[in-house]
Amino acid sequence: MASPVSPSGPPPPRPSRPGKVELTVVQAVYPYTAQNPDELTFEEGAVLYVLDKSDPNWWKCRSGTKEGLVPSNYVGEHTQPLENPLHEASKRGNLPFALELLSAGSSPNSLDRAHNTPLHWAVRSGHVDVVRAILGCGKPVQVNAQNKLGDTAVHGGAWGGHTECVRLLLARPDINLGLKNKDNKTALDLAKNDDVASLLVNAMNHGAGGLEEDSDDD
Structure with missing residues (x-):
């Protein structure tokens, strides 16, 4: 099976401030492996619950029972909120x-x-x-x-x-x-x-x- 295609370029800079909670549900198009303890690892197609996207580059998400930061260029414009x-x-x-x-x-x-x-x-x-x-x-x-x-x-x-x-x-x-x-x-x-x-x-x-x-x- 061919390796998953990843977005071009490295993940964006890390956020410098917290933001308000905003609940959105999206589906990831690209896989991501956490590079820091506060980041979230997920597979292509994973359902992510976005808790905070006040920083345009890194969103705080939940996958299952785990929460962490996600690079928005792996899920942002490439996904649509789930209907239900x-x-x-x-x-x-x-x-x-x-x-x-x-x-x-x-x-x-x-x-x-x-x-x-x-x-x-x-x-x-x-x-x-x-x-x-x-x-x-x-x-x-x-x-x-x-x-x-x-x-x-x-x-x-x-x-x-x-x-x-x-x-x-x-x-x-x-x-x-x-x-x-x-x-x-x-x-x-x-x-x-x-x-x-x-x-x-x-x-x-x-x-x-x-x-x-x-x-x-x-």
């Missing part, structure tokens, strides 16, 4: 950033182009902590929202075999297990393992919403 940051955090299981976005007012019911909510992505990806954060964010969460394929979050959890994510959804009194997707399939029809199927059958027989949350992860 909360969806991205949910998909990747980035709990700290998901919590930050929810606290800042991001809607747990926002839709991406396929009409997935952040809950769709968190459940489908099996990120139990993020599912718990979304459901417990203190705002109304549309747990029965259907994407363009007709799938709800519980469809995704059943198909993915994510038992604890499904358990969290079934603890909701408003969950609707009778909804069918565009293929005329319910969540039970898509269940990939016996544990998920058993949970769904029990909920359908005794009424969803009565299950207690389990503290164990998938």
Whole structure:
């Protein structure tokens, strides 16, 4: 595989002053290896959360749980902000950033182009902590929202075999297990393992919403 292309010239001069926090989400086009302890190493295509870009040359960013300075010519004009940051955090299981976005007012019911909510992505990806954060964010969460394929979050959890994510959804009194997707399939029809199927059958027989949350992860 060919070596990644890097911007011409060395990284810009280091910043001399701190700045205010400004939250932006971008995707890096070039990789960078930290040259100082307070810098951030990242790969091409990495999602970076920009916390401070008051200095035009070096931005303070977060990648996962790590923070550090990033040369802006590796990400600046070459990138575009992500359209749905909360969806991205949910998909990747980035709990700290998901919590930050929810606290800042991001809607747990926002839709991406396929009409997935952040809950769709968190459940489908099996990120139990993020599912718990979304459901417990203190705002109304549309747990029965259907994407363009007709799938709800519980469809995704059943198909993915994510038992604890499904358990969290079934603890909701408003969950609707009778909804069918565009293929005329319910969540039970898509269940990939016996544990998920058993949970769904029990909920359908005794009424969803009565299950207690389990503290164990998938």
